[in-house]
Amino acid sequence: MAPVNVKRICCIGAGYVGGPTCAVIALKCPNIIVTIVDLNQARIDAWNSSNYALPIYEPGLDDVVKQARGRNLFFSTDIDRAIQEADLIFVSVNTPTKKSGVGAGFAADLNYVESATRRIAAVATSSKIVVEKSTVPMRTAESMRTILEANSKPGIRFDILSNPEFLAEGTAISDLFTPDRVLIGSLQTPEGKSACQSLTNVYANWVPTNRILTVGLWSSELSKLAANAMLAQRISSINALSAICEATGANIEEVAHAVGKDTRVGPKFLRASVGFGGSCFQKDILNLVYLSESLHLPEVAAYWRQVVTLNEYQKRRFSKRVVDTLFNTITNKNIAILGFAFKADTGDTRESPAITLVRDFLSERAHVTIYDPQVEESQIWYDLSEALPDVPVEQIKKQVTIAKSALSAAQNSEAVVVATEWKEFTDIDWRAVYDTMKKPAFVFDGRMILDREALRQIGFEVVTIGRGDKL
Numbered sequence: 001m002a003p004v005n006v007k008r009i010c011c012i013g014a015g016y017v018g019g020p021t022c023a024v025i026a027l028k029c030p031n032i033i034v035t036i037v038d039l040n041q042a043r044i045d046a047w048n049s050s051n052y053a054l055p056i057y058e059p060g061l062d063d064v065v066k067q068a069r070g071r072n073l074f075f076s077t078d079i080d081r082a083i084q085e086a087d088l089i090f091v092s093v094n095t096p097t098k099k100s101g102v103g104a105g106f107a108a109d110l111n112y113v114e115s116a117t118r119r120i121a122a123v124a125t126s127s128k129i130v131v132e133k134s135t136v137p138m139r140t141a142e143s144m145r146t147i148l149e150a151n152s153k154p155g156i157r158f159d160i161l162s163n164p165e166f167l168a169e170g171t172a173i174s175d176l177f178t179p180d181r182v183l184i185g186s187l188q189t190p191e192g193k194s195a196c197q198s199l200t201n202v203y204a205n206w207v208p209t210n211r212i213l214t215v216g217l218w219s220s221e222l223s224k225l226a227a228n229a230m231l232a233q234r235i236s237s238i239n240a241l242s243a244i245c246e247a248t249g250a251n252i253e254e255v256a257h258a259v260g261k262d263t264r265v266g267p268k269f270l271r272a273s274v275g276f277g278g279s280c281f282q283k284d285i286l287n288l289v290y291l292s293e294s295l296h297l298p299e300v301a302a303y304w305r306q307v308v309t310l311n312e313y314q315k316r317r318f319s320k321r322v323v324d325t326l327f328n329t330i331t332n333k334n335i336a337i338l339g340f341a342f343k344a345d346t347g348d349t350r351e352s353p354a355i356t357l358v359r360d361f362l363s364e365r366a367h368v369t370i371y372d373p374q375v376e377e378s379q380i381w382y383d384l385s386e387a388l389p390d391v392p393v394e395q396i397k398k399q400v401t402i403a404k405s406a407l408s409a410a411q412n413s414e415a416v417v418v419a420t421e422w423k424e425f426t427d428i429d430w431r432a433v434y435d436t437m438k439k440p441a442f443v444f445d446g447r448m449i450l451d452r453e454a455l456r457q458i459g460f461e462v463v464t465i466g467r468g469d470k471l
Contacts, residue, residue: 003197010086014038018092024176026073028206035082043121047075053403057347060173077423092133159195164224170345185220232281236310242272242466252466272466274446276352319360321469331367334413339420340372347374371409406431421447
């Protein structure tokens with residue numbers, strides 16, 4: 001079969017993955033019409049806003065949208081029309097961890113994937129290439145193919161591909177411009193390989209062909225879970241060592257630097273912190289745990305579960321260290337939390353360690369003031385109400401204040417806790433911060449970004465994750 005020459009692309013889902021990915025495809029492929037669709041009218045309105053107040057924050061994304069929107073990049077809620085006109089359809093919808101039913105707490109909720117698949121089958125009037133872009137459990141493509149074939153119209157063919165994203169929030173645009181690899185999985189049939197070539201030709205507009213990897217469908221699905229699980233494993237490994245460093249007086253930065261000099265290990269993802277967050281790592285590991293258990297591999301499931309267990313331990317350990325250091329009580333004390341996003345250069349708060357810290361501090365009856373340069377106030381209140389489902393939001397607001405700057409957050413506080421590695425936190429006038437705080441003034445650096453000795457010279461008591469005070 002000759003590969004389809006893709007002239008129109010539809011992306012179902014205008015979120016963190018679909019939006020940036022297909023915006024870059026439109027920029028790099030001016031001859032392809034790209035339409036990103038979503039049921040959420042407010043989200044589409046934001047993508048179409050005249051002042052480019054986009055619904056997600058990602059450095060460089062607004063420049064991409066400015067160049068391509070209205071030329072060959074469009075955002076719409078008219079899902080049916082976009083499906084009908086497209087040659088290739090990306091399914092890039094949310095796949096959260098199930099909260100109830102079979103596999104609750106571990107398995108991915110594929111409700112949105114199934115809904116999108118059924119919509120495609122119902123409205124498509126010509127053959128399509130359908131691409132899994134969402135992170136999904138293994139063999140999801142098989143379920144999608146079954147639904148499409150059972151509901152398709154006569155003479156219409158659907159070919160399924162897996163094309164997982166490997167983006168890091170905060171660097172997504174540069175990741176898309178110069179990816180380490182683009183992975184495309186297909187059935188190893190003539191039709192599957194032809195569909196795979198069609199998508200390969202799209203990416204080949206800017207990605208060197210030696211970085212476009214074509215594999216089997218199931219290998220592609222597992223590779224995404226494996227990549228995130230192994231990255232998270234490295235973080236939990238270095239965080240486990242940070243606990244030993246604090247107990248012995250070793251310096252986790254020195255340990256990580258020494259270990260990372262081994263070319264077999266390398267330096268990336270060896271930075272200790274209060275814990276990993278985001279939409280992918282925990283969800284994908286729990287997905288892997290559920291997969292392992294369903295395949296009757298309990299030892300494998302236990303191995304991967306421990307990565308998440310260690311991450312939760314690291315967050316609890318850090319919040320306990322704050323309480324212990326503040327004379328074993330923070331009741332009625334003022335704690336400033338700098339950063340609420342799960343990492344710098346994003347407004348995403350999903351699974352953010354800051355949420356756990358605030359929850360723990362509130363349970364100790366502290367007063368918490370939060371500052372983050374990108375996270376919306378409404379998102380903070382939503383996350384805290386989710387984390388404390390038994391506490392009315394009015395009660396939470398009695399203990400929590402949201403500040404407009406780091407300096408105002410720290411005012412009259414006993415301690416400042418750095419929970420996100422925003423660069424601006426390294427540029428704060430820490431002398432001015434010290435002058436506004438109660439004494440002794442404590443700084444807890446959960447991201448290892450601050451100059452510990454400079455802060456001590458100002459007068460702060462400084463606690464850095466992965467650093468003990470033994471000589």
